[in-house]
Amino acid sequence: MRRRGIAIFPFIFLHEKAAKKDAVLLNHEKIHLRQQLELLILPFYLIYVVNYLYELIQTWNHDQAYRKILFEQEAYNNESDLEYLKKRKRFAYLYYL
Numbered sequence: 001m002r003r004r005g006i007a008i009f010p011f012i013f014l015h016e017k018a019a020k021k022d023a024v025l026l027n028h029e030k031i032h033l034r035q036q037l038e039l040l041i042l043p044f045y046l047i048y049v050v051n052y053l054y055e056l057i058q059t060w061n062h063d064q065a066y067r068k069i070l071f072e073q074e075a076y077n078n079e080s081d082l083e084y085l086k087k088r089k090r091f092a093y094l095y096y097l
């Protein structure tokens with residue numbers, strides 16, 4: 001799994017210019033910005049890394065561990081719904097626990 005973008009509040013960094021037109025990718029990264037805001041930024045990164053390492057120890061597989069991170073599950077499951085952030089409930093990633 002190659003990440004095509006990264007969200008570091010309040011910015012979204014994309015690996016290629018063309019990705020700017022990729023509404024689904026942008027939506028994915030915006031979902032991460034919302035998650036970060038909700039967790040007051042720094043705790044988001046801490047939980048993200050701990051969650052990743054926990055999954056990595058279970059699977060010893062980067063792709064699987066990455067996809068199992070709660071924040072990524074929420075983002076991947078809803079990135080195609082461009083209206084998602086308008087109706088999203090707070091702490092929605094907890095549903096993936």
Ligand SMILES: [Zn+2]
Pocket residue numbers: 028032071072075
């Ligand atoms: Zn993501």
